[in-house]
Amino acid sequence: MLREMILALLVLAAATPAQSGTAADVDPFIGTGGEGHTFPGAVAPFGMVQLSPDTDTRCVLRDCYSHAAGYRHEDRTIEGFSHTHFSGAGHSDLGDLLIMPVAGDEVPLNPGTPDKPGYRSAFRHATEQARPGYYAVTLDGPGVRAELTAGTRVGVHRYAFPAGKAAHLVVDLRSSLYNYPGKILWSGLRLRPGGILTGFRETRGWAPGRKFYFAMRFSAPLVGHALLNREGEVPYKGFQAPGRGSDAVAQLLGRALVARLDFGRIDRPLEVKVAISGVDEEGAIANLASEPGDFGAIRQRTGEAWDKALGAVEIEAALPMRRMVATALYHSLLAPSVWSDSDGRYRGPDDQVHHADGFTFRSTFSLWDTFRAQHPLLTLIQPEAVNAEIVRSLLASRAESPDGILPVWQFHGRETWTMIGYHAVPVIADAYLKGIKGFDADAALDAMIASASYAPYGGLGDYMRLGYVPIDREPEAASKTVEYAYDDWTIARMASALGRRDVAATFAKRAGNWRNSFDAGTGFLRARKVDGSWRTPFDPTAINYGSDYTEGNAWQYSWFVPHDQAGLFRIMGGDAAAVAKLDRMFDYDNSKIDYSHAEDIAGLIGQYIHGNEPSHHVAYLYSYAGQPWRTQERLKQIVDSQYKAVPDGLSGNDDLGQMSAWLSFTALGFYPVAPGTNEYVIGRPFVNRAALNLPNGKRFIITASGMSDTNRYVGSVRLNGQPLTRGYIRHKEIMAGGTLEFRMTAQPNRTWATAERDRPFSETR
Amino acid sequence: MLREMILALLVLAAATPAQSGTAADVDPFIGTGGEGHTFPGAVAPFGMVQLSPDTDTRCVLRDCYSHAAGYRHEDRTIEGFSHTHFSGAGHSDLGDLLIMPVAGDEVPLNPGTPDKPGYRSAFRHATEQARPGYYAVTLDGPGVRAELTAGTRVGVHRYAFPAGKAAHLVVDLRSSLYNYPGKILWSGLRLRPGGILTGFRETRGWAPGRKFYFAMRFSAPLVGHALLNREGEVPYKGFQAPGRGSDAVAQLLGRALVARLDFGRIDRPLEVKVAISGVDEEGAIANLASEPGDFGAIRQRTGEAWDKALGAVEIEAALPMRRMVATALYHSLLAPSVWSDSDGRYRGPDDQVHHADGFTFRSTFSLWDTFRAQHPLLTLIQPEAVNAEIVRSLLASRAESPDGILPVWQFHGRETWTMIGYHAVPVIADAYLKGIKGFDADAALDAMIASASYAPYGGLGDYMRLGYVPIDREPEAASKTVEYAYDDWTIARMASALGRRDVAATFAKRAGNWRNSFDAGTGFLRARKVDGSWRTPFDPTAINYGSDYTEGNAWQYSWFVPHDQAGLFRIMGGDAAAVAKLDRMFDYDNSKIDYSHAEDIAGLIGQYIHGNEPSHHVAYLYSYAGQPWRTQERLKQIVDSQYKAVPDGLSGNDDLGQMSAWLSFTALGFYPVAPGTNEYVIGRPFVNRAALNLPNGKRFIITASGMSDTNRYVGSVRLNGQPLTRGYIRHKEIMAGGTLEFRMTAQPNRTWATAERDRPFSETR
CATH class of the missing domain: 1.20.1050.60 (alpha-1,2-mannosidase)
Structure with a gap:
């Protein structure tokens, strides 16, 4: 008896691998409600497979945008589990290869609606569990406990069916995210000797003509199957194919395929191991073999991979903050995801x-x-x-x-x-x-x-000729001009480092092109026409697609000169004028503006919009104007209002980790306002202590003594025990290891890092 | 001056390579009218590319069947030149990658109709020239002389544009044979650096999800281009792709693509060299490089390849017959065509x-x-x-x-x-x-x-269980039963030769299954039901899809026991009864039957239908019944009525060379009634002399002395100078080289090859 109990405990321990450190604090549900568009399912660090529940895929009945990640925390039913998802994208696609368990004798082949479910099932959040690399839920409809895990190129499902009921799976190749009519160009299902099901799908979605292949293996033998084509009108039906008149064909091609797989009554949970490939079915089969082991083994390996990846940053903070930052780090480590097969082959931008x-x-x-x-x-x-x-x-x-x-x-x-x-x-x-x-x-x-x-x-021909993108030839011209200018500056920096002086000179000149689109008269970034005149009428609060700006307006975009913020401030009338303008933006009264028409506009603080990227560096700009305590205030205002450790905890799309990376950096106390400078602008920390375990074996420790809701200002900073008087820290200082000690105070320090020489890099300071 | 004249003559000689022997007698127009469904364009022996004019591709306005090969001799306009065609198929697809030259400033992008042509052009047969590997026509619309040639994996176009007019090409990826709506699943065009245009198309036609790739290079520089998508409603339009708003994009994806390519005014003919691939665009580019040379070089090489391939059979006969047989040999050497790329890669039945x-x-x-x-x-x-x-x-x-x-x-x-x-x-x-x-x-x-x-x-499960295919479970059951039985017999023969006795015994038994479907009561092959009863009502002249038979009726199918014709005749009541039944079939009065509903029923002689394959061995069956002179009569009747050296010269689909192979063998004087026997049944020759230049270096000479319209009977036969008294010749006798001499007479020899021992092989003789 004792031996059995010990065995049972061992099984339980194996079934629930212990997670430690930062990984233990991750809550994959953060961002699955509201506008975050994250998914709660199983994924390995940078994994090719994102195996996650889809609560709805019907764009026709409701807008697609809300279900960009397949799962919405507000929903009460699950359609099935599909293998590819974006983490927080503001547009979508994917949701490839939906699988759903069905128990009993009736096997519906359509998902149905929440009110009239087919294979769709009700579920309760109380039964859900989500950890890095693991997700579980009880499907009330079939009474199935469903667990998911994922390796790099495989996803593994484990379904515990109710005793005495026949076990089935539905594999629905019709299902997809952003699934407008005509999206599925072609697809195939093929049952191979040995019980491996392979297939493919080609879609014209966000990515045109995208090809997706898969292979799956089951832990129990297939005792029956049907491969079905549900397309209403098939122009070519084929001739005398094998199995004609039966559904138990070995393969099927078409545009609306669904498979029913029968396993009979089984007394162990059914495991379904799925590999995907962008190359071909053979690639998927090889990927399946490349990550051996069952559900438990894959879960264990991926759990360890997350422990290691997230262990790069150790955090000490009160629980809501610890959870928010740990989850932010987790969401920052999903993309760019693996796309080549285990044998190194991949399908590239040319579809070859x-x-x-x-x-x-x-x-x-x-x-x-x-x-x-x-x-x-x-x-x-x-x-x-x-x-x-x-x-x-x-x-x-x-x-x-x-x-x-x-x-x-x-x-x-x-x-x-x-x-x-x-x-x-x-x-x-x-x-x-x-x-x-x-x-x-x-x-x-x-x-x-x-x-x-x-x-x-994107108007680059005109940009190179005129020094700006002309709005009468190219939409969103003002945004393009300033972003090109910044990108150009980074080319100049790298060319300079490589000793390629002519390139450096050319692009250093282009880096100043932002000035050609800044209207000193209104004090805003604006779009010019080919003839040099500004486009009118002009309303700095207007947000429209096809306007002068990209997902933003003049208030947000006028700050985008990461490499020359001081130069920008001079045009604005000096530091004081810039600070006043920053304040006008943050404190703007929006009560008379309706932004309901604009996707991606979320997380408003006045005209500052934290839910979208153009604003992300803006709170740090007070420091460029010599008022770092104002940055500290704004950061607290943003963190308090825009991040919460709940499903509806992100104020905008996580955008493949950018919203989360903002919090990851900001919580540590610094932020890369201008990648290419090798500087991080110091804001203020939000964790009590953090340790960066750097890949070179060094440790960089950040501490925040005295931090509290009232002690919200940086009183002083010490780097490796010495006072740090400047408002930025260099990359090499972090990589060398050491300590960065913040002393937090209730009153702002109005002298720290205010001198010109102590402010962050700016091209024309 | 003399030197210039000699040069001009040399150029002319190079431009029109001399063709000799059998190749010189080929007329690729034979079969392009009527029901032959052959194409007149350029192709190498077994070539992957069949580059040929399409006179119409509009299935909507007229039936598809008539234009299965793209070209119909009756038509007066050409839509363009496409790169893949079947030779004489009774169903169709292909017509991939249509190219058409356009001269002048207006470039229509639709083919239009014969009455209101777009890029389509009128042409006159007088301007056409077709040789093995070469086709030319003058396009009256643009005033362009168009020439085509083909290598194994390349097609080369040469277009001479009228002086002073701008040269353009239209490349239309919408065009296809049997082009029902929805056929084109996806396609792409891409202009690569160096002026190579590549692309692909995926279609759901006769072959589901077929992928086709191509690459083409031009002899003159491109001075302008437009890649256009003509699909009415595109669900995903993409976002800010390069060149948006211009047609001169580098690549385009979609379902209705057409390219306009501009070459300006050029003073030499434009050559367009195109390679195709089933693998990918890189494969097509490699195929392009694998066959070097310009139009003239490719034409020369392919001409030589045809000389060599057709040189295997030398023919002496009066011109119409020589032309018919040479063309039959040519049509017999087109398929199975090359499909792997020059590097050995190919896309197989699994789409991998x-x-x-x-x-x-x-x-x-x-x-x-x-x-x-x-x-x-x-x-x-x-x-x-x-x-x-x-x-x-x-x-x-x-x-x-x-x-x-x-x-x-x-x-x-x-x-x-x-x-x-x-x-x-x-x-x-x-x-x-x-x-x-x-x-x-x-x-x-x-x-x-x-x-x-x-x-x-195809009902094989039931066939193996019951010994026949039951018509209440599987259509065309009678045809399937007898064809399976013959195929089984060949397995038994090969297994026996390999010493695999158990296999031989199993399949020898199955070879007798034809008896299970023969109804001695009516004297016809008929379909049984699972319960063993015959399906009723029964009409031996009825031809319907889904009937007991495949593209035929009881009259045609009742003779299909190639391996046991003597056994069949016994069931029919003996040799005399069989001969009488053969005569009833050939002499049947069809005046009260309407077969206009049935495709593929052409070339009727009573109920004998030479235009389709089930009849092809039947004229030879008199010899099995001991009356070879009746075979000789019927062969003359068939050759005289079913083959002509004119476009409308084939009485039915050439079916990838089978109609032609029938004439090739028959003209030589023998025919392989039962492949697997190593015997050829002797009929009568239709050429005065033929020489087979065998691959082993031996020659086998066939002569027909005294042959004329009245001398239509075989008086005697000598093999290598010795009298041959049997009605068949063995494969090894031909391969050994030698002579087969026919002496033709006005009166039948009613004793030659009539003895049982001299009749062709039959399992149960």
Whole structure:
């Protein structure tokens, strides 16, 4: 009896691997409500598979945007579990390969609606559990306990069916996120000898003509199956294919395929191990073999991988903050996700199959978002394992790009041309300037120059000719002008470091182009026409697609000169005028403005919009004007109002980790306002203590003594025991290891880091 | 001046390569009118590219069947030149990558109709020229002289534009044969650096989800281009792609793409060299490089290849007959066509990319047609170069088949499940038994057994259980039963030769299953139901899809026991009764029957239907009943009425060379009634003299002395100078080289080859 009890405890211990440190504090539900668009399912660090429940996929009945990640915490039913999801994207796609367990003799083949469920099931949050790499829920409909885990290229389902009821799975290739009619171009299902089900799907979604392949194996033998085509009108029905008239065919091709898989009455939980591939079905089969082990083994391995990845940052803080920051770090380590198969093959931007020699090809680049803080975070805490591979993936993508340029918004190897800029450029420059190795820097610079010189893209031809993007020829021209100018500045920096003086000179000149779009008369960034005049009428609060700006207005975009904020302030009338203008923005009375028409506008503090990226560096700008205590105030205002350790805890799309990387940095006390400077602007910490376990073996410790709701100001800062009087810290100072001690006070220190020489880098200071 | 004249003559000689022997007599227009469904364009022997004019591709306005090969001799306009065509198929698809030259400033982007042409052009037959590997026509609309040639994996266009007019090409990816709405799933165009245009198309046609890739290079620089998507409603338009708002984008994806390519005013003919691939665009680019040279070089090489291939059979006969037989040989050497890329990669039946190790993968298997005479013809005149590769391709296809069986009707690597039987089996058995080497015979036998034992296919489960296919469970059951029985017999023969006695015994027993479907009461082959009863009502002249028979009726199908015709005749009541029944069939009065509803029913002589394959061996059956002179009469009747050296010269679909192979053999004086016997049944020759230049270096000479319209009977036969008294000749006798001399007479010889021992092989004689 005792022996049995011990065995039972051992089984329980194996079933619930202990998680420690930062990983133990992650709450994957944060961001699954409200506008966060995160998913609660199972994923490994940078995993190719994001196996997660979809609570609704019906764009027709409700808007797609709300279900960009498949799961919405407000929903009460689950349609099934699909294998690919974006973490916090503001547009969507994916939701590939939906699987749902069904118990009993009736097997519905449609999901139905929450009111009239088919294979869809009700669930209760009380039965849910989500940990890094693990998700579980009880499906009340079939009475099935469902557990999910994921390795790098595999997802594993474990379904405990009620005793005495026949076990089935429905595999629905019709299901997809942002599933407009006509999205599914073609698909196939094939039952292979040995009981492996393989298949593929080709979709015209956000990514045009995206190809997705899979292979799955079951822990119990298949005792029956049906492969069905539910397309109403099939122009070619084929002729005398085997099994015609039966559903138990070996393979089926079409545009609306669904499979019913029967396992009979089974007395152990059914495990379904699924591998995906962007290359072909053979690639998926090989990926399946490349990560051996059952549900428990995969869960254990991925749990350990998360412990290690998140162990890069140890946090001490009160629980809500610890949980928020741990989860932010977790959300920052999902993309750019692995895309090459275990054998190195991957499908690139040209839709052709390539081989990644000596690196793992990664995709899912939300660069307009992530160049700001998420990539710098990876450069800091994942430089060797991740960042050189990211740069090599960007360079490979450029080599395979039909346009010959670096990715803009890429996933599953395909370019979507979403958002603006050529922000792979600052990602590479920042990595290079911070000493990341493992790629050919000169070739990288050539790729950056090519991306910055491709006339057909985003008005670049006019930009190169006129010094700005003209609004009468190209939408969102003001945003493009300033973002190009910043990207250009990072090219100049890297070219300078590489000794390529002519390139440096050319792009240093282009870096000043932001001035061509700033209207000193109104004090705002505005769009010019080809003839040089400003477009009118002008309303700095107007937010419209096709306006002068990208997902923003003049209030938000007028601050975007990361490399020359001091230069900007001078045009605005000096530091005092800039501070006053920052305050007008934060304190703006929005009561007379209706923004309900604009997606992605969330998290408003006056005209500051934390829910979207153009604002992300803005609270730090007071420091550039010599008033760092005002930055400290604004950071507290933002953290208090925009982040909560609850499902509805993110004020905007997490955008593949950028919202989370903002919090990760900010909580540590500094932020990379201008990637390419090698400087982090000091704000104020929100954790009591943090330790960065750096890949070089060094530790960098951050402490915040006396921090409380009232002690919200930085009284003083010490670096390695010596007073630090400047308002920024250098990358190499962190990498050298050491301590950064903040003393927090109730009153602002109006002298610390206010001198010109102590302010963060600015090109024309 | 003299020197210039000589140069001009040399240029002319180079431009029009001399063709000799059999190749010189080929008329590719034969079969392009009426029901032949052949194409007149340029193709190399077994070439992957069939570059040919399409006179209409509009299935909506008229039936598709008439334009199965794209070109109809009756038409007066050409839409363009596309790169893939079937030679004489009774169903269709292909017509991939349509290109049309346009001259001047207006470039229509739609073909228009014959009455209101867009880029379509009028043409006159007087301007057409067609030779093996070459086609030319003057396009009256643009005033362009168009010439086509083809290598194995490339097609080359040469367009001479009128002086002073701008030269353009339209590349229309919307165009296709059998182009029902929804056929084009996805496609892409991409202009690469260096002026190479690549692209792809995925279609759901006869072959589901077929992928086609291409690459093309131009002899003149592109001075402008537009890539256009003409789809009315595009669900996803993409975001800020380069070149948005311009048509001069570098790449475009969609379902209705067309490209306009501008070359300006050019003073030399424009050459367009196009390579295709089933693998990917890189494969097409590599194929382009694998066959170097310009239009003239490719034309020269392919001309020589045709001289060599057709030189296997030298013919002496009056011109119409010489032209008919030469063209028949030409049409017999087009399929199974090459499908692997120059690097050995190909896309197989599982839609995955494979590598052909040590052989060239071939596809386009119209096996229900071609097992009868076209494959035996290749076995005789192309054994080393072609036939072992065909068998290896069949075996590779089986290994990659999701159903694990040999091809049924495959093209471009994809299975279409068209027609019935498992006739890859007799193809392999016949090749093996005739000594073809280069494949693993035991593995081949295993593949044959697998194909004959796959229960889900064509009622095989019931067939194996009941000894016949039951019509209440499977359509066309009578045809299936007898064709399976014959295929089974060839398995038994090969198993016996390999010493696999158990297999031989099993399939020898199955070979007798034809008896289970023969109704001695009516004297016809009929379909039984599961309960053993015959299906009623019964009308031996009825031809309907879903009837007891496949593209035929009881009159045609009741003769299909190639391996046991004597056994069949006994059931029919003896030889005299069989002869009387053959006569009733040939002499049937059809005046009260309407067959206008039935496709593929053409070439009627009473109830004998030469235009379709079930009849092809039937004229030879008189010889099995001891009346070879009646075979001789019927053959003359058939050749005189069913073949003509004019476009409307074939009485039915050429079916990838089977109609032509029938004439090729018959004209030589013998025919392979039962592949697997190693015997050819002697009919009567239609050429005065023929020489087979065998691959082993031997020559086999056939002569017909005294042959005339009145001297239509075989008076006597000598083999190598000795009287030949039997009514068949053995394969090894031909392969040994020698002479076969026919003496033709006005009166039948009623004693020659009439004795039982001199009649062709029959299992139960």
